[in-house]
Amino acid sequence: MTQSTEIDGAAVDELQASFRGAIVRPDDAAYDEHRKVWNGSIDRRPALITRCTGVADVRAAIRLARSQDLLTAVRGGGHSFPGLSVCDDGMLIDLGPMKGIRVDPEARTVRVQAGVLLGELDRETQEFGLAVPSGIVTHTGVAGLTLGGGIGWVMRKYGLTVDQLLSVDVVTADGELVRASENENSDLFWGVRGGGGNFGIVTDFEFRLNPVGPYVMAGPVFWPMEDAPEVLRFYRDWIADCPDELMTIAVQRRAPALPIVPPDLVGKRVLAVTACYAGPVEDGERVLRPLKEFGSPVLDFCRPKPFLEHQRTFDPSFPHGWHYYVRSCDVAALSDDVIDVVVEYGSRITSPVTSVALWQMGGAVGRIDDGATAFNGRQAGFTFNINGNSKTADGFDSERQWARDYWSALAPHHTSVYVNFLMEEGEERVRHAYGAAKYDRLKALKRTYDPTNFFRLNQNIRP
Missing domain, CATH: 3.40.462.20 (Vanillyl-alcohol Oxidase; Chain A, domain 3)
Incomplete structure (x- = not known):
């Protein structure tokens, strides 16, 4: 795959016809707003931004990116320290509009879409005196925080964010929607609990809730x-x-x-x-x-x-x-x-x-x-x-x-x-973050779910 600024206009128009979210191009008035990320030292200009509202949009965006051989970044909250949630020249798949949160206070569970921020999640769960262990800055994205592990204020009591994760919905590199939990695609479920965005785009998270506060x-x-x-x-x-x-x-x-x-x-x-x-x-x-x-x-x-x-x-x-x-x-x-x-x-x-x-x-x-x-x-x-x-x-x-x-x-x-x-520190540092045995297992998982390394703008585990 090669980076490219030349995207087939007819292919984008075709995507636009069925896309529920917004497609933002470099000459659109909203382009500079939507390409920005939290870290102001990052200044990158994607050739196309697809602001997804649901799974259908995510699948369609991946299909276009694959067909056009585009370098692809994925953004939830945009809080990546090294700015891996935006790219130059390629496509930015922006999950920000996906804000659904559904709390079940009796079952003590919550379903969360990939564009939700920590403060938004806390606002809904604290209504019932419940919380998911999460980070310490409210405008951090739930998705990126979770996929890396999730450390925060109540982890010593309840464990990491991933320790309260019950299931995920993942759109893989070939556009398939896969559910993963302890009982379904359990190896993928093991990998997304710390392995980052290497295996696909997680569109929905289901968490166990814990009593905290108010x-x-x-x-x-x-x-x-x-x-x-x-x-x-x-x-x-x-x-x-x-x-x-x-x-x-x-x-x-x-x-x-x-x-x-x-x-x-x-x-x-x-x-x-x-x-x-x-x-x-x-x-x-x-x-x-x-x-x-x-x-x-x-x-x-x-x-x-x-x-x-x-x-x-x-x-x-x-x-x-x-x-x-x-x-x-x-x-x-x-x-x-x-x-x-x-x-x-x-x-x-x-x-x-x-x-x-x-x-x-x-x-x-x-x-x-x-x-x-x-x-x-x-x-x-x-x-x-x-x-x-x-x-x-x-x-x-x-x-x-x-x-x-x-x-x-x-x-x-x-x-x-x-x-x-981590910043962008190279493969050895990523290996160090997981340890040799886990890194080898993650590489095997990568070969199964993303053998061409389509999802590589992350702390990358190369297949």
């Missing part, structure tokens, strides 16, 4: 970055035997210019521990008291609040259009050596929008059999998400270099890596 004890507590060595050692010991209901993310950054942040603190380097207790609020208050009382916090926003409010905590830090670059790794433990690296590079943060998130793993995530899903790294102690960000292109190169240097300094401690936090 109120939780949650939010960040901040200390000056100078206190980081003592805070991180306390934090390590405090979470060593914490209950599964507690999930924390330690964050390094400059204090943001938000209305709730005192002006004299804005721009100062800070360390925050953001927590969410997925259980009774009064239990959360008791469990979190030692954190809130340690040392001399400069801000404390950890309090009872609606789970929906807590899910929006990080939204202001990751808006659409900024320039994002991430390096990531898992580590086994928060050793003194790891803490030394964290302290050193935290003190070098310059951009007001650069940040590091150190995710606490374990709990239910680590108790599920490692071979049950394609997701790898269940035994990780912590996951680093090192963001070298800037609001525009100005200063972006230096932020990326800082992120690379931080990541390299952690290299002696790397174990695995979360596939959703």
